[in-house]
Amino acid sequence: MYSFVYDDLVILFGPKRTTHMITLKKDGKFFTSNGVLMHNDIVAVNSGSIVKTDKRIPYTVFKPTYKDFVMNIKRKAQIIYPKDTAIMLMWGDVYPGLEILESGVGQGALSIALLRALAGNGNLVSYEIRDDFAEQAGNFISEFSGETANHKIVKGDIYDGFEGVYDRVFLDLAEPWNVVKFTKDGLKSGGIIVAYIPTILQVKTYVDTLKEAGYFTEIEIFENIKRPWKVDGLSVRPESWMYNHSAFIVSSRKISI
Numbered sequence: 001m002y003s004f005v006y007d008d009l010v011i012l013f014g015p016k017r018t019t020h021m022i023t024l025k026k027d028g029k030f031f032t033s034n035g036v037l038m039h040n041d042i043v044a045v046n047s048g049s050i051v052k053t054d055k056r057i058p059y060t061v062f063k064p065t066y067k068d069f070v071m072n073i074k075r076k077a078q079i080i081y082p083k084d085t086a087i088m089l090m091w092g093d094v095y096p097g098l099e100i101l102e103s104g105v106g107q108g109a110l111s112i113a114l115l116r117a118l119a120g121n122g123n124l125v126s127y128e129i130r131d132d133f134a135e136q137a138g139n140f141i142s143e144f145s146g147e148t149a150n151h152k153i154v155k156g157d158i159y160d161g162f163e164g165v166y167d168r169v170f171l172d173l174a175e176p177w178n179v180v181k182f183t184k185d186g187l188k189s190g191g192i193i194v195a196y197i198p199t200i201l202q203v204k205t206y207v208d209t210l211k212e213a214g215y216f217t218e219i220e221i222f223e224n225i226k227r228p229w230k231v232d233g234l235s236v237r238p239e240s241w242m243y244n245h246s247a248f249i250v251s252s253r254k255i256s257i
């Protein structure tokens with residue numbers, strides 16, 4: 001059971017599927033279209049409780065999950081959505097103790113998931129070309145994950161290369177093929193590279209580059225299509241609308257040649 005304290009993030013689920021994420025402050029007030037929620041009332045309860053506004057409208061309050069957090073932060077960069085992050089972690093076979101390289105950091109959504117999977121063992125290095133994104137991502141990551149001594153954000157252009165040798169490489173870039181040549185020395189034999197790529201023309205160039213490198217095998221190219229359904233009385237069927245396309249995922253393993 002989780003009890004809230006001041007400075008905690010909390011996610012509120014209100015009427016008509018409204019969602020808000022706020023930080024709890026002593027004597028703070030959150031103004032909704034359904035009345036005012038007092039932060040002190042939330043601090044008095046556990047995650048999963050119902051708290052009412054001054055107009056007696058109920059809101060359910062939770063400690064945010066990873067998905068709640070990344071879907072509710074004010075975003076400047078396009079993040080990798082949790083449905084894709086989930087499968088990227090599995091195809092990238094991420095576990096504690098690995099040395100991981102990532103680029104770019106964007107909003108830090110993938111970074112948070114990678115750090116969670118490392119669970120404090122092993123290291124994550126994130127290359128980011130834009131100073132403002134590097135800074136902002138650092139703030140988001142610490143907001144959700146607290147101190148992460150095993151994470152380093154390097155400000156720089158990954159297309160110029162990177163320092164170190166890694167077990168895993170995760171790419172979320174417009175031209176991921178520019179990084180492939182650096183994996184000759186920068187990715188360990190048996191290591192895995194996973195790329196998140198919006199368009200199929202980019203996928204084609206990337207996969208051709210992996211093949212030309214000559215030391216990649218087990219190339220898998222796929223999309224993760226999550227199709228929501230509803231169960232509402234006798235209306236048991238797929239939802240009419242879905243988020244249809246995010247990006248393709250390409251994973252591959254390095255061999256010794």
Ligand code: SAH
Pocket residue numbers: 077078079080103104105106107108109110111127128129130133156157158159172173174
């Ligand atoms: N995966 C991130 C989103 C990354 S968006 C998340 O889940 O939040 C892509 C990022 O790559 C942007 O921040 C962009 O500034 C950065 N980028 C683009 N080209 C780059 C390069 N050549 N080197 C390093 N970072 C780069």
